[in-house]
């Protein structure tokens with residue numbers, strides 16, 4: 001994935017004494033100390049991160065932690081006090097207002113929490129509004145608006161006023177307006193927070209569906225860890241203007257760096273977040289053509305295994321054998337593994353969530369885990385799954 005947005009050492013101080021406040025910050029003073037001596041608020045405290053092209057990047061954190069400040073710096077609704085924001089390699093923290101307007105018009109769209117629709121304009125006019133300020137003529141605007149409304153499933157509502165739509169539908173209009181401009185970057189500040197839980201869930205699914213299709217770079221602010229985990233390829237959790245932890249949903253659940261992060265991840269159903277790839281216990285396997293029943297048994301004893309998978313010469317799993325079958329075959333003088341191999345075994349890929357694999361254990365076999373090339377990555381026993389879910393995090 002190539003990089004779309006790079007943020008380097010971004011600092012935002014709200015207030016007139018920002019030079020003094022910046023000095024205090026560089027001397028190591030805390031946000032509270034800076035506030036006390038200057039009356040200025042440290043909105044962003046030296047934030048650095050990179051966002052990939054096509055990534056859905058989530059920013060989380062308690063109220064006042066600096067999420068909106070960070071996102072508004074990306075389209076310069078707010079000017080940072082110091083630092084860099086590169087979009088496609090161009091440092092937009094230091095371009096003039098004219099260039100910034102062009103960048104906003106071409107590259108960045110924002111979706112707001114309270115829809116931000118014009119009540120007196122029709123749905124189609126609202127969707128076409130972003131194009132209007134980009135100088136697109138009326139008929140093209142209308143055409144593009146209708147196309148985009150179709151994408152979000154609201155084409156029938158084009159000529160209604162937003163007030164005749166439900167909250168969820170209005171949010172879709174807001175989303176359509178952002179999509180209509182073809183901007184590569186979508187900034188979404190608590191875009192779904194005003195919706196009821198059911199509609200909110202639907203909008204999340206809709207966003208994921210659209211994202212698969214359109215591959216925008218999305219920066220999505222959320223208060224809700226469940227939402228963040230569902231949507232985010234990666235999540236940055238902020239506190240007091242700084243990033244406390246940045247990682248995949250799985251990273252945050254498995255290795256929270258401190259109690260602040262734990263406070264967020266505790267509410268989350270780990271089984272929906274942890275993937276099979278991170279609970280693999282044993283990668284050892286038997287290779288057809290190389291291993292015999294006696295060498296196989298030795299491997300199993302060395303690794304203390306009751307089951308072992310057998311792979312072909314391309315490292316693809318083709319069966320599994322039980323230790324007791326190996327032992328009895330050896331006594332009978334057999335050497336060919338294939339004769340005692342079970343070929344009906346459960347198989348999953350590394351990206352599967354733990355929640356989706358429980359039913360596969362009904363045969364009592366450990367699961368064979370494969371990567372995208374279908375190569376064997378290791379096996380996962382039921383006990384590994386339960387341990388990873390049971391550990392208090």
Ligand SMILES: Nc1ncnc2c1ncn2[C@@H]1O[C@H](COP(=O)(O)OP(=O)(O)OP(=O)(O)O)[C@@H](O)[C@H]1O
Nearest residue numbers: 014041042043061062063064065066067068069070
């Ligand atoms: N225009 C402003 N002037 C002064 N201080 C501000 C301004 N905007 C934000 N702040 C302060 O900066 C800090 C970060 O605010 P920000 O709006 O980025 O937080 P947030 O994480 O988006 O919070 P929320 O979840 O409530 O939206 C807060 O302490 C806030 O009071």
Ligand SMILES: [Mg+2]
Nearest residue numbers: 067068069189
């Ligand atoms: Mg905010």
